Amino acid sequence: MELTFRTATPTERLYTASQSMQLKGQTGCVGHLRADTGMDAQGFFKKWQTYQLNSDNEEFKREFEGVMNALVSDGQYGGFLKSRDAMRDFCQRHPESSFKDGFAFGFRADTAQYSYLIRLNPYKEENTLILYCYRRDSLERHMKQAEKGIRFITPHYEEKFRIADGDMIRIRCPDGRQLDRECRYIDECHVEVGKGWDNLYHICQFAEMMERSGNSVIPLRSSLPLVCYGKVPEKRAIVMFERGFDGYRSASFATKGRTSQKLVDELNSEMGVTKAQAAAMLAGATQGWATPAADPKNYDEQGQPIKSRNRDRGDAR
Template sequence: MELTFQTAAPTERLYSARQSMQIEGQTGCIGHLRADMGEDGKGFFKTWKGHRENLSTEEFQQEFESVLNALVGDEQYGGFLKSRDAMRDFCQECPESSFNDGFAFGFRADTAQYAYLIRLQPYKGEENLFIYCYRRDWLDSHMKQAEKGIRFITPHYEEKFRIADGDSVRIRCQDGRVLDRVCRYIDDCHVEVGTGWDNLYHICQFAEMMERNGNSVIPLRNSLPLICYGKVPEKRAIVMFERGFDGYRSASYVTKGRTSQKLVDELNSEMGVSKAQAAAMLAGATQGWATPAADPKNYDEQGRPIKPRNQDRGDAR
């Protein structure tokens, strides 16, 4: 058995947790194993939950047993299943695998036919290991389609904005309520909004429902920070932007000989906010979060708008 092992990409981490029946069906999710290391951190108490019994073939079961043995005993994969201490040390050596505010660590192991999405939680009192097992070709095919993003449209099929699979939207209700919902890609015309038995919508059905109820919808992109600092033309002072909220609030800082823009860049850099993200946050807070300008992918590293490739062709003559 040839096994490749690597840190899970952010999009892959979505599949290291339980999915809806729609997504499990499309990704070929066979089932998942969860385990904890016990009170002393040296045990291995596991439970298996099957999702697609027709895919749980004898061939798969034999391979999965070999994968588990490799992750326990083969040092080339870190040996992180030997104990909770070994798991913790392994996770600390792979900080890029961290997600959920450092509570979980994601990895992916592949064989020729199957993909194993692994979530580690190396803490006493928690379930320490989750392994979700997929048909590799089904999973990769679904993820490739999901790269196109989730479309939000008007009832007349005019595109308003797109978000990445796993990003959220904010629904502003007519009665003043604000609802934040995680969205999952199903196919080009269907989306899951939140959780529950009635969360699956055709994108036009969802648009019609929002319009009928007098609600508005804006994207809450994970590519944007929760907060950042910036400057707006109408104010000389430094201001703070919050993702998903219109406008800004003043932030009192002493420049100490620096320009206010220099201080803004320093403050954002300390929080890990790039200039592209800061530019998108400014646009979202002042122009609207559904505008293309509120997406950091539309800026370069210096926070300057990226021109469309075909722009300026007519002017060059």
């Protein structure tokens, strides 16, 4: 059995968690394994759940057993399933695999027919290992389609914006409430908004529902930082922008001989915010988060707008 093993990409990490029945079907999800560790952190207590009985056959079971044995004992894969200590050491050697919270780590193993998307939680006794198995061809086909992004439109099919699969939207209600929901790509015309049995919508149905309720929807792009610093023409002082919030807050800093723009660049750089992101945050806070100018892909490395006659305002990040 040939097995390839590598760090999971941020997009692939979406598939290390429970999927809806719709996504399980489209991605060919065979089942998933969850494993806890005992008090001694040595052994694993495993539980397998099947989703597709026709795929969970003897041939698959033999392959699955071989994959698990390789992840336990084969040194070329790190032997991280020997114990929770071995898992923790392995994850610490691969910081690039970390989820945003810093406590979970994602990996992918592939055979000819199947893909295993793995989430490791080496600091937890429960759900220390979560592994989802997919038909490789079905998973890759769905992920390729999902690269188009999720469309949000008006009831008249006019495109407002797109977001990447797994990104969030904010629903602004007339009573002042703000509801943040994760969205998953189903196909060109269908989207899952949030969790639950009734969260699947045709994109026109969702647009009509928002209009009837008097709600507005904006993207919360993962390509944007939560906060950054900047300057606006009407204020000499440095201000702070927050993703998804209109306007800005004052931020007092002593410039100490530096120009305020230079200080803004330094502050943003310290937080890992690029000039393209800062420019998009300024546009989002002052022009609206659904505008193309609020997407960092529309700026160069210096934060200057990219001039292109063929720019597609609907491309997802």
